[in-house]
Amino acid sequence: MSYLSQQLSSRCFPPCEVTCPQPYADACSQPCVTSCGDSRAVVYPPPVVITFPGPILSSCPQESFVGSSAPLG
Structure with missing residues (x-):
């Protein structure tokens, strides 16, 4: 490992353990036909x-519904 890569890696934060819930998305489309x-x-x-x-x-x-939430942890 070169001096530059060691210097850069020492500036990085360790990876954090974050759990994100699955986002919610739902959509529906229902055709409507009528005659007079x-x-x-x-x-x-x-x-x-x-x-x-x-x-x-x-x-x-x-109709469309989309939801999200903050990371857990």
């Missing part, structure tokens, strides 16, 4: 009935 009833319109003249399909609405709400 059909709409009708009457057009004059001549009378004609047109049926428009109802809209389909969809979304994907998401």
Whole structure:
């Protein structure tokens, strides 16, 4: 070991024994799809009935939880 490496290693602190708990992380995503009833319109003249399909609405709400704590020890 060289003089420089001995000098540097003497400046280092000894490793400490620290225990860290596992961080908590959880996420979920649930698709949601719903539809509305059909709409009708009457057009004059001549009378004609047109049926428009109802809209389909969809979304994907998401929730995330992340937690941490200080080291033990």
